[in-house]
Amino acid sequence: xxxxxxxxxxxxxxxxxxxxxxxxxxxxxxxxxxxxxxxxxxxxxxxxxxxxxxxxxxxxxxxxxxxxxxxxxxxxxxxxxxxxxxxxxxx
Numbered sequence: 001x002x003x004x005x006x007x008x009x010x011x012x013x014x015x016x017x018x019x020x021x022x023x024x025x026x027x028x029x030x031x032x033x034x035x036x037x038x039x040x041x042x043x044x045x046x047x048x049x050x051x052x053x054x055x056x057x058x059x060x061x062x063x064x065x066x067x068x069x070x071x072x073x074x075x076x077x078x079x080x081x082x083x084x085x086x087x088x089x090x091x
Contacts, residue, residue, distance in 0.1 A: 043073035052080045 047053075047061050061080060064072035 043070060047073065047076055057081060
């Protein structure tokens with residue numbers, strides 16, 4: 001009788017593990033999707049919050065990033081700002 005109850009417990013544990021696997025894989029898929037989305041949005045956030053450029057130049061860099069993807073983000077770090085900022089002197 002003890003052998004039968006041990007076998008039944010092992011079978012129930014195996015069925016439970018098989019039932020939980022789709023939930024775990026769905027959770028990992030959601031986590032991976034969120035990580036990919038965060039990595040894709042990160043350059044947009046960096047350019048949008050940067051102090052290197054302002055106004056239309058910042059909008060142009062964001063549009064370039066949407067059209068050219070990450071290449072524009074790399075160019076942004078090397079080339080921005082394209083024109084020098086006007087210095088404001090306070091007397």
